Every structure is written in C-alpha cells, then in structure tokens.
Amino acid sequence: MMTIDHIAVVGAGAWGTSLALAAHRAGRTVTLWGRDVAGMAASRENAAHLPGVRLPEAMQVTDRIEAVLAADAILLATPAQTVREVAGRLEAIREDTPVVLCAKGLERGTAKRMTEVLAEALPPAAPAVLSGPSFAVDVARGLPTAVTIAATELKLAMALCHALGSASFRPYAETDMLGVEIGGAFKNVLAIAAGIVAGREFGASASAAVIARGFAELRRLGEAQGALPETLMGLSGLGDLVLTCSSVQSRNFAYGHALGSGAALPPALAEGAATAPVARDLARRLGVPMPITEAVAAILDGTLSIDAAAEALMLRPLKREVD
Numbered sequence: 001m002m003t004i005d006h007i008a009v010v011g012a013g014a015w016g017t018s019l020a021l022a023a024h025r026a027g028r029t030v031t032l033w034g035r036d037v038a039g040m041a042a043s044r045e046n047a048a049h050l051p052g053v054r055l056p057e058a059m060q061v062t063d064r065i066e067a068v069l070a071a072d073a074i075l076l077a078t079p080a081q082t083v084r085e086v087a088g089r090l091e092a093i094r095e096d097t098p099v100v101l102c103a104k105g106l107e108r109g110t111a112k113r114m115t116e117v118l119a120e121a122l123p124p125a126a127p128a129v130l131s132g133p134s135f136a137v138d139v140a141r142g143l144p145t146a147v148t149i150a151a152t153e154l155k156l157a158m159a160l161c162h163a164l165g166s167a168s169f170r171p172y173a174e175t176d177m178l179g180v181e182i183g184g185a186f187k188n189v190l191a192i193a194a195g196i197v198a199g200r201e202f203g204a205s206a207s208a209a210v211i212a213r214g215f216a217e218l219r220r221l222g223e224a225q226g227a228l229p230e231t232l233m234g235l236s237g238l239g240d241l242v243l244t245c246s247s248v249q250s251r252n253f254a255y256g257h258a259l260g261s262g263a264a265l266p267p268a269l270a271e272g273a274a275t276a277p278v279a280r281d282l283a284r285r286l287g288v289p290m291p292i293t294e295a296v297a298a299i300l301d302g303t304l305s306i307d308a309a310a311e312a313l314m315l316r317p318l319k320r321e322v323d
C-alpha cells in the first residue's frame with residue numbers, strides 16, 4: 001500500500017490548523033503552511049482561529065512554500081475562492097502528489113468544483129477530497145469526528161485514510177469525489193437558509209422542513225451531475241447538512257441567523273454566501289428545481305425579503321413529495 005508519512009497542510013486558518021493536529025495525532029510528520037504565521041510558530045498557538053489549543057513542538061509551522069513541496073501528501077485548506085491562486089503556488093510539486101481539497105464551495109465566476117479548479121491550476125496533482133461533519137474546534141480538541149476522503153482510485157483514498165485516521169478522527173474512503181464535493185459545498189447554502197429560519201423565529205417545524213426539503217435539492221443537484229445517492233446520504237451530504245443546519249457554531253448558520261434576526265453580519269467566513277448564487281445559476285442551467293437555493297440567493301442579493309421568500313416557498317404549486 002502507498003505510504004504517506006509527511007503531510008503538509010496549506011492554509012493555517014481554523015480548518016488547516018485542526019487538520020494538521022489530526023495528522024500529528026495520527027503519527028505523521030506535519031508541516032503547516034500559512035502566509036503570516038511567524039507569531040503562531042513562536043507562540044505554538046493559532047490565537048486568531050483556535051485560541052487555547054497548543055500546537056506540538058514537532059509540528060513545523062512555516063511561511064516557506066518550499067517546505068510543502070516535498071511532502072507525501074498536501075491538504076489544501078484555504079477558502080474555496082482562493083484555491084486556484086494557492087494551488088498555483090504549488091506548481092513545483094512532484095508528479096502525482098496527492099492534493100486533498102478541504103474547502104467547501106464552488107468557484108465564483110466559473111461554477112467549478114474544487115477538483116475542477118485543481119485540475120486546471122495544478123495538473124501534476126493527484127486530486128482527493130476531504131469533507132464531512134467536522135467543526136474545526138472539535139477536531140482540534142480531539143473530539144470524535146468522522147469524515148469522508150474521496151479519490152478516483154480507492155487505494156489513494158484508503159492510503160489517505162490510513163495516514164490521517166486515529167482514535168479521534170475516523171475517515172471513510174470513497175471514490176465518488178463529485179458527490180462528496182457537492183455535499184460539502186451545497187450544505188453551506190442550506191445552513192444559511194436554516195440560520196435565517198432560526199433568526200426570524202419561524203419555529204422548529206420550519207427548521208426541520210428546510211433540512212428535509214433542502215436535502216431534496218442537494219440530492220437533485222448531485223444526481224443531475226452524476227453523484228451517487230449513497231454519497232449524498234453519507235457524511236459529506238446529509239451528515240454535514242444536519243450538523244451545520246442545527247448549530248450556531250456553524251459560521252454559515254450564524255450568518256443566516258444574523259440575516260434573519262436583523263443583527264450585524266458576522267465577519268467570519270461563510271462559504272455559502274459565495275456558493276448560493278453559483279449553485280442557483282448551475283441549477284438553472286441543469287434544469288434542476290431548487291426553490292430554497294433560489295430564495296437564499298435572492299435574499300443575499302437583496303431582491304427578496306425574508307418574509308416574501310417564506311411566503312413564496314409555502315405557496316408554491318402543491319406537488320408530490322418525491323418529484
């Protein structure tokens with residue numbers, strides 16, 4: 001079996017730092033790269049994103065991209081809209097170096113998935129995707145977490161699972177990269193919808209309806225592109241949807257909650273805000289009905305009020321549930 005000993009993580013935000021800790025706990029040699037990490041390297045703490053979590057001395061924290069290039073596998077954990085630029089900086093990697101995409105989003109402007117972006121920006125990479133219900137702070141603290149790692153070749157996905165798995169971090173291998181990517185990107189849009197529902201105090205029944213009908217949209221969008229239903233019902237689809245639609249710990253949910261309650265929008269990253277209009281346009285192109293996504297995109301661009309969106313969703317023509 002392919003052996004992965006040295007793991008480099010590109011992106012020293014909440015997720016990149018947590019994944020570096022997971023790799024360290026799994027016994028790997030770990031390099032964490034960030035663009036402004038001198039303070040973190042000295043203090044052994046990511047004070048901005050994971051205060052109070054100590055980084056082990058054995059973990060190399062660096063702003064030198066050359067330190068990443070020799071790794072056996074690279075986890076790319078910067079936000080979705082930066083993946084093209086950041087991947088481009090890795091052009092000197094060895095042919096077929098596994099590059100694991102950890103961002104959850106679609107690229108603005110192109111509507112491309114992260115694997116499509118990587119194929120264009122870094123052709124020598126062997127792509128993989130890591131996604132699933134996993135708050136960075138839970139992973140950083142070593143709380144039990146399960147995710148999916150997908151690659152076209154099962155043996156690469158399995159090698160990555162072996163490299164990252166530990167008693168607190170359990171990856172499952174998968175070959176349906178497309179399904180895993182769609183689940184991870186699209187659940188953020190639905191988490192904003194669920195946040196809006198909670199912030200506007202539409203009630204617990206409405207929250208459950210958004211999760212179930214939102215999942216119907218996720219499934220339709222995924223299947224229209226060839227994703228497997230089992231993947232969409234797995235950790236990266238249904239699993240992450242349930243997590244982020246039910247916790248204010250989710251930045252996407254918190255963003256929606258602020259919209260719904262009229263509070264100031266939080267400054268933290270909410271990937272779903274960029275993905276919503278992209279997913280809406282993609283769905284229209286594919287002829288897939290996605291009314292909740294349409295509503296979120298319209299609320300975000302200011303063309304529809306929350307109350308008008310809720311009324312329009314409730315008064316859509318009555319239909320069979322499974323259609």
Ligand SMILES: NC(=O)C1=CN([C@@H]2O[C@H](COP(=O)(O)OP(=O)(O)OC[C@H]3O[C@@H](n4cnc5c(N)ncnc54)[C@H](OP(=O)(O)O)[C@@H]3O)[C@@H](O)[C@H]2O)C=CC1
Nearest residue numbers: 012013014015016077078079080082103104134135136269
């Ligand atoms: N946080 C979580 O619980 C989880 C997050 N994810 C996904 O991981 C991705 C990253 O999220 P997360 O880590 O939480 O976000 P954060 O906001 O915590 O961190 C983003 C990091 O990316 C860095 N960054 C941004 N732009 C660039 C760039 N152009 N070049 C280099 N570095 C850059 C930032 O650097 P700087 O500090 O210098 O600005 C920052 O360190 C998202 O797609 C998210 O959906 C997935 C699962 C869980």
Ligand SMILES: O=C(CO)COP(=O)(O)O
Nearest residue numbers: 132133134135250251252
């Ligand atoms: O993807 C996540 C958990 O699986 C994190 O969600 P947020 O980006 O909404 O915080």
